């Protein structure tokens with residue numbers, strides 16, 4: 001797909017529902033009693049993989065005009081699938097579902113696409129095995145396909161080496177079925193959607209700092225969920241509005257959970273003209289409209305506790321840093337190397353191809369802002385967030401840019417290009 005410079009972006013956009021929350025609403029609804037009605041569900045390929053896995057375990061999931069109704073079968077109501085469960089490109093599906101499957105009374109094999117078969121699964125295999133799970137990597141390389149023989153599990157206190165909501169969630173979900181309390185302590189706090197939604201479904205979940213505890217549950221109870229817009233999908237409009245001249249973009253109804261809002265804090269530190277309007281804190285997942293206007297950005301240092309709160313936004317913030325005055329340093333972000341692609345290497349390779357002054361480091365990047373970008377051919381490695389970031393880069397660069405495998409945006413934002421083009425004046 002080819003893109004050219006645009007002179008300004010103006011207008012309003014509503015980004016699709018949050019991917020993390022959409023996954024969890026289907027998963028928890030499937031193992032709850034009663035129905036779960038999900039509004040503003042993200043119908044991207046990743047969340048559709050989650051729906052298909054649970055349908056294959058006997059859960060009736062309807063989609064009527066975008067409203068998803070999950071007819072849960074209760075905590076012990078999943079049925080053995082008669083096929084391999086296909087998780088596609090989705091790390092969240094693969095890792096969270098493993099926590100639900102390890103304590104079942106049946107056996108399952110899980111797999112996914114080429115990217116998922118390279119992503120580290122030892123991080124969930126280790127704590128689940130400590131709980132008594134029988135989970136193995138079929139090729140013995142610590143990656144999917146995974147074989148899980150259902151077993152009775154024990155509660156543990158797990159000290160995770162990585163700040164990962166997927167690891168934390170897998171352990172807490174397994175803990176619902178364990179014979180005692182299960183606790184996870186993380187090095188830094190990761191997104192807390194699992195803790196919030198499990199509590200909303202009636203589970204006994206306690207949190208304190210970077211520690212979360214769940215007690216064994218008799219049942220969860222289905223509930224009505226309004227999924228907020230995904231802040232990770234808003235970042236492309238935030239960046240575009242800030243770096244493209246004469247722009248003003250209003251992004252409606254975005255989730256601003258404090259474990260996800262690092263983007264807003266970093267934008268402010270970079271001197272961005274960014275305002276939150278219509279903040280709504282009535283629900284456990286707060287929302288706001290985000291207004292951005294073209295800004296003179298300055299470099300900043302992004303490190304430490306803020307990293308997990310903006311991990312999926314960091315590639316796009318690296319692009320913003322190319323348009324900032326001075327140097328931006330991103331560190332403590334080695335997790336970027338094990339996402340859908342190695343997002344440090346791919347960002348550096350593609351930004352360099354467009355003329356940016358950027359260096360790869362062990363755990364991040366150093367970006368010297370101010371060098372104008374020019375069009376190039378962008379190798380996305382079929383990573384949705386890389387494709388969307390470079391669509392924005394292309395609009396802010398001189399000349400023409402070609403994005404390879406541009407349709408990978410279907411993973412998290414099928415209407416992305418249409419929404420972006422609508423703002424171009």
Ligand code: S3P
Nearest residue numbers: 020092163164165166167311312
């Ligand atoms: C997610 C957690 C993050 C994030 C991913 C979604 C989740 O991954 O990058 O896009 O839904 O829990 P990690 O838990 O591996 O950090």
